[in-house]
Structure formats: C-alpha cells, structure tokens
Amino acid sequence: DAGVIQSPRHEVTEMGQEVTLRCKPISGHNSLFWYRQTMMRGLELLIYFNNNVPIDDSGMPEDRFSAKMPNASFSTLKIQPSEPRDSAVYFCASRIVNTEAFFGQGTRLTVV
Amino acid sequence: AQSVAQPEDQVNVAEGNPLTVKCTYSVSGNPYLFWYVQYPNRGLQFLLKYITGDNLVKGSYGFEAEFNKSQTSFHLKKPSALVSDSALYFCAVSRNAGNMLTFGGGTRLMVKP
Numbered sequence: 514d515a516g517v518i519q520s521p522r523h524e525v526t527e528m529g530q531e532v533t534l535r536c537k538p539i540s541g542h543n544s545l546f547w548y549r550q551t552m553m554r555g556l557e558l559l560i561y562f563n564n565n566v567p568i569d570d571s572g573m574p575e576d577r578f579s580a581k582m583p584n585a586s587f588s589t590l591k592i593q594p595s596e597p598r599d600s601a602v603y604f605c606a607s608r609i610v611n612t613e614a615f616f617g618q619g620t621r622l623t624v625v
Numbered sequence: 626a627q628s629v630a631q632p633e634d635q636v637n638v639a640e641g642n643p644l645t646v647k648c649t650y651s652v653s654g655n656p657y658l659f660w661y662v663q664y665p666n667r668g669l670q671f672l673l674k675y676i677t678g679d680n681l682v683k684g685s686y687g688f689e690a691e692f693n694k695s696q697t698s699f700h701l702k703k704p705s706a707l708v709s710d711s712a713l714y715f716c717a718v719s720r721n722a723g724n725m726l727t728f729g730g731g732t733r734l735m736v737k738p
Binding site for chain 1: 730
C-alpha cells in the first residue's frame with residue numbers, strides 16, 4: 514500500500530479564496546483524522562470520521578472549515594474563505610480502530 | 626475527556642548517553658498509548674505502542690517505552706542516543722472503547738555529538 518496520500522503537498526493562495534485539501538486513506542482503514550500543525554498551537558485534531566461518518570468536529574475552528582468523507586477512500590477538508598491565520602501544515606491520518614494511525618506527508622498551506 | 630502532557634518542550638542529550646522523553650496521560654478506561662517521531666518537513670512516523678501485556682514495549686530504532694499505570698505515564702527511552710535521533714517526538718492516547726486519538730504538545734529531542 515502507498516500509505517496515506519495527501520494532495521497537494523504545497524498550496525499558496527490569496528486571502529478570501531477557497532482551498533480544498535484532499536486525502537486518500539489506507540485501504541481497509543475505517544477511521545480518518547484531520548490534524549493541523551503550527552508552531553504556536555502544535556498538533557490540533559480538527560475532525561475525525563469512523564466508517565465515513567463524522568464523529569467529533571469540535572476541533573474545527575470556524576464555520577469556514579468543513580470536511581467530508583463521501584466514501585471510504587476519499588476525504589476533503591475545505592476552507593472558504595481562507596485567511597492568513599489558516600496557514601499551517603494539515604495532516605490526514607487513518608487507522609483501524611485501536612491500532613496505530615498512519616499519517617500522510619501533509620499539505621503545507623500558505624495564505625497570503 | 627482524554628489528554629496527554631509532555632512536560633518538556635526540549636530535551637538535550639549527548640550522543641551515546643541514555644535519553645528519556647516524558648509523557649503522562651489522562652483517559653477513562655484502559656489506555657492505548659503511542660509514540661510518534663517527526664523529522665523536518667515530514668509526517669509523523671509510528672515508533673511503538675502499548676495496548677496490553679508487558680509494561681515495557683520495544684519499538685523501532687532501538688526505542689522503548691514503559692507503561693506505568695499508577696503514575697499514568699508512558700515515558701520514551703533509549704539506552705544510547707544517536708545524533709540522527711534528533712527530531713520532534715509526540716505521545717498519543719486513545720481510549721480502548723473509543724477511537725479518538727489525542728496527541729501531546731511534542732518534545733524536541735536534540736542529540737549533540
């Protein structure tokens with residue numbers, strides 16, 4: 514398996530634009546996590562899904578953020594409109610329940 | 626609620642010396658505990674886990690961790706540090722009946738030659 518695949522690896526966008534981050538989890542994994550990493554706040558859990566259903570989205574910072582998982586092999590995290598303070602590295606991770614999570618390489622988002 | 630505390634932002638060790646990176650947790654029920662390492666511009670890589678059984682867990686790259694239920698700790702250790710071990714280390718906890726994975730704030734390990 515190629516592991517968790519995230520795209521794009523880097524994204525530079527202007528403030529106010531819509532940004533969509535994509536994630537393909539490892540086949541057979543039934544949980545998917547979106548994390549955000551910044552120097553100031555460290556690694557923050559934004560949302561996680563079990564069997565494609567959002568379980569906890571309390572970490573989603575604002576209504577500007579939304580996440581979907583239309584099927585077991587794909588998830589998106591959308592920011593609309595984007596702001597400079599959204600600049601961070603966004604990680605997707607997947608796991609089978611109660612085993613270790615596998616992380617993607619991350620998407621480095623810069624909003625100017 | 627579940628949480629993880631890594632009390633040290635940074636740990637400095639000389640190459641060849643033993644290292645310890647501390648982690649304490651809070652969770653209801655039996656904990657599932659994990660250590661991850663992150664190198665610059667990379668994602669998190671799994672090092673080791675405690676699910677059940679022996680309190681001393683051995684993982685990748687010569688690392689090990691000891692689960693201490695009474696102290697709710699899961700410290701990461703290595704007998705002899707390498708310069709290449711320099712990285713950011715994260716401890717994480719998951720409740721056995723749940724699936725949410727909570728990470729600590731991370732500890733930067735610096736191994737000096």
